[in-house]
Amino acid sequence: MFDQHRQLLVGLKSLDSDSFCFYEIGEPLKMAKVGVEAKLIPTQKFEKISSNLTALLPFFSGLPDILPKETLVWKMKLLKSASAYTNSRLHAVKAEVLVLASDKDRLFPSQQEALRLKKLLPNCIVRIFKDNGHALLLEECINLLTVIKGTCKYRHSRRHDFIKDFLPPSMSEYRLVFDDFVGILRFMVCSTMFSTMEDGEIVEGLAGVPDEGPVLLVGYHMLLGMEVSCLAEAFLREKKIMIRGMTHPELFVGNFEKLSTEFNFSDWLKVMGAMPVSPKSLFKALSANSHVLLYPGGAREALHCKGEQYKLFWPNQPEFVRFAAQFGATIVPFGVVGEDDMVQVVLDYHDFIKIPIVKDKIKEAIEDGVHVRDKAQGEVASQEVFIPGMLPKIPGRLYFLFGKPMKLKGRDDLVKNRGGAKEVYLEVKCEVENCIDYLLRKREEDPFRNICNRLMYQTFCSPLHHVPSFKP
Incomplete structure (x- = not known):
């Protein structure tokens, strides 16, 4: 993981701010699809998605001011230090852990890190979303409560009860x-x-x-x-x-x-x-x-x-x-x-x-x-x-x-x-x-x-x- 961080830092220094904002945000199309109902006819879906994409454009252009390149490099150094501290203590974690990762994350190697944690943590469940980017919880078809229910992490006691802990689907x-x-x-x-x-x-x-x-x-x-x-x-x-x-x-x-x-x-x-x-x-x-x-x-x-x-x-x-x-x-x-x-x-x-x-x-x-x-x-x-x-x-x-x-x-x-x-x-x-x-x-x-x-x-x-x- 440390080598991957070093490579990422080198890459960040070579990027200009505008290219990085698009690189970081993940999958804009999936973000634009959020809230678009499946029952709409194709033309209505296209109009809704186009409107959502247009609404996202100001956000893209404003990212360099909010997260300049220097700030991101500084944050990556902090992340490196924090990951070293965390890795030295992973062996002591016995609690249940649910890890969500994106397969198309262009900012971090999320999938590899999730699989690594699964091997290190004794009670770890991993769910990888193949078609999603870095902004996983902002994209289409991702509902955190659904994931928690589907992995039996929603419960009132130490063990999951399929009757008492069941929430009817929304x-x-x-x-x-x-x-x-x-x-x-x-x-x-x-x-x-x-x-x-x-x-x-x-x-x-x-x-x-x-x-x-x-x-x-x-x-x-x-x-x-x-x-x-x-x-x-x-x-x-x-x-x-x-x-x-x-x-x-x-x-x-x-x-x-x-x-x-x-x-x-x-x-x-x-x-x-x-x-x-x-x-x-x-x-x-x-x-x-x-x-x-x-x-x-x-x-x-x-x-x-x-x-x-x-x-x-x-x-x-x-x-x-x-x-x-x-x-x-x-x-x-x-x-x-x-x-x-x-x-x-x-x-x-x-x-x-x-x-x-x-x-x-x-x-x-x-x-x-x-x-x-x-x-x-x-x-x-x-x-x-x-x-x-x-x-x-x-x-x-x-x-x-x-x-x-x-x-x-x-x-x-x-x-x-x-x-x-x-x-x-x-x-x-x-x-x-x-x-x-x-x-x-x-x-x-x-x-x-x-x-x-x-x-x-x-x-x-x-x-x-x-x-x-x-x-x-």
């Missing part, structure tokens, strides 16, 4: 996730929701799902969990309900989290309410009257092999039924189809494991990963958390059907009666399979299953989530 976070990150997927698949009323009638929308918790949504886990974002967005839009999803711990404490240095998919899952799957998490979520999303098939379903789409891989233990009965929760089984219209698995785990070089790396990654079902038996006990090779298709459509709610209020006997809990468990599993069969059959009647028909309808008639489907 409107800006909601728009960023569902408009920017998964907006293209939502646009392509144009998911449609159906639910079952208490009298057995199937209706369009989510009217059949109870508004009051605790509710346990139990269903089929599509390949890579492609359905989760559409499901969560539909509940937020139609019922103003935040779904608390049970997620594989690998995304929280496994290799995915340890090796990651970017604010990534795992962090956004936490911002949107995901929790590591465990009996403790399910207990807390149901006790808080939440709407909980549970996939009994877990990673085995979400990372299935060729020809295994719409096949359930559930364990034999009916534990979620006993939890639901303990809190008088309502179980809502659901099915979802459309995976086979979106991607095709061409290389699965069994194919990759035949490649000698890849085989050892896969097994090493699996051994180092988090195992959640070591005591389970059968197919669901498989621990091969490995992403299969896929080819995209011309996107079809996602279809959801939520089955008839199963109310367990007053069924305290199921907590100790394993036989009775097993019967309810098999009933839930059978209902999920029936929902899948129903959707596979009825989607053939959808005139807008083809993406071209949907695009035409959206262009002239309706917004994204109002495209009609088959008649239930």
Whole structure:
């Protein structure tokens, strides 16, 4: 770091003030994009960004007066002295540290320094933002509170509690996730929701799902969990309900989290309410009257092999039924189809494991990963958390059907009666399979299953989530 400081000092002395002000400020375009709404049409976005850039120009021209070259050289000398003092005491820092760095910082080697701190500090988490400059917190799409929530640093005690410490996403976070990150997927698949009323009638929308918790949504886990974002967005839009999803711990404490240095998919899952799957998490979520999303098939379903789409891989233990009965929760089984219209698995785990070089790396990654079902038996006990090779298709459509709610209020006997809990468990599993069969059959009647028909309808008639489907 000292050598880098010396090189920077030499470079500063050779710069004139005007060139340095542009060199220092970072990414002006990203700063100008702050506050520009994603829903604006391109011409309106261009006008807003142009106006913001124009407003920044006086700031650029005034920087040499505020920070002359001599002052900056003096500050860099102070920084050198301070860094020497700090480096000599880093070994004593045991507290948790969150380091944010820019990949395109033209003033300091922020990325290298962040990675260095990660190696030196025992409890250090690093998040590097690839497309941002030196003025990181002044640029587009950077919200400090979002980063703090996504890295589980917002909490009331020493350990993070996924229920007590959860802050619902803000409107800006909601728009960023569902408009920017998964907006293209939502646009392509144009998911449609159906639910079952208490009298057995199937209706369009989510009217059949109870508004009051605790509710346990139990269903089929599509390949890579492609359905989760559409499901969560539909509940937020139609019922103003935040779904608390049970997620594989690998995304929280496994290799995915340890090796990651970017604010990534795992962090956004936490911002949107995901929790590591465990009996403790399910207990807390149901006790808080939440709407909980549970996939009994877990990673085995979400990372299935060729020809295994719409096949359930559930364990034999009916534990979620006993939890639901303990809190008088309502179980809502659901099915979802459309995976086979979106991607095709061409290389699965069994194919990759035949490649000698890849085989050892896969097994090493699996051994180092988090195992959640070591005591389970059968197919669901498989621990091969490995992403299969896929080819995209011309996107079809996602279809959801939520089955008839199963109310367990007053069924305290199921907590100790394993036989009775097993019967309810098999009933839930059978209902999920029936929902899948129903959707596979009825989607053939959808005139807008083809993406071209949907695009035409959206262009002239309706917004994204109002495209009609088959008649239930």
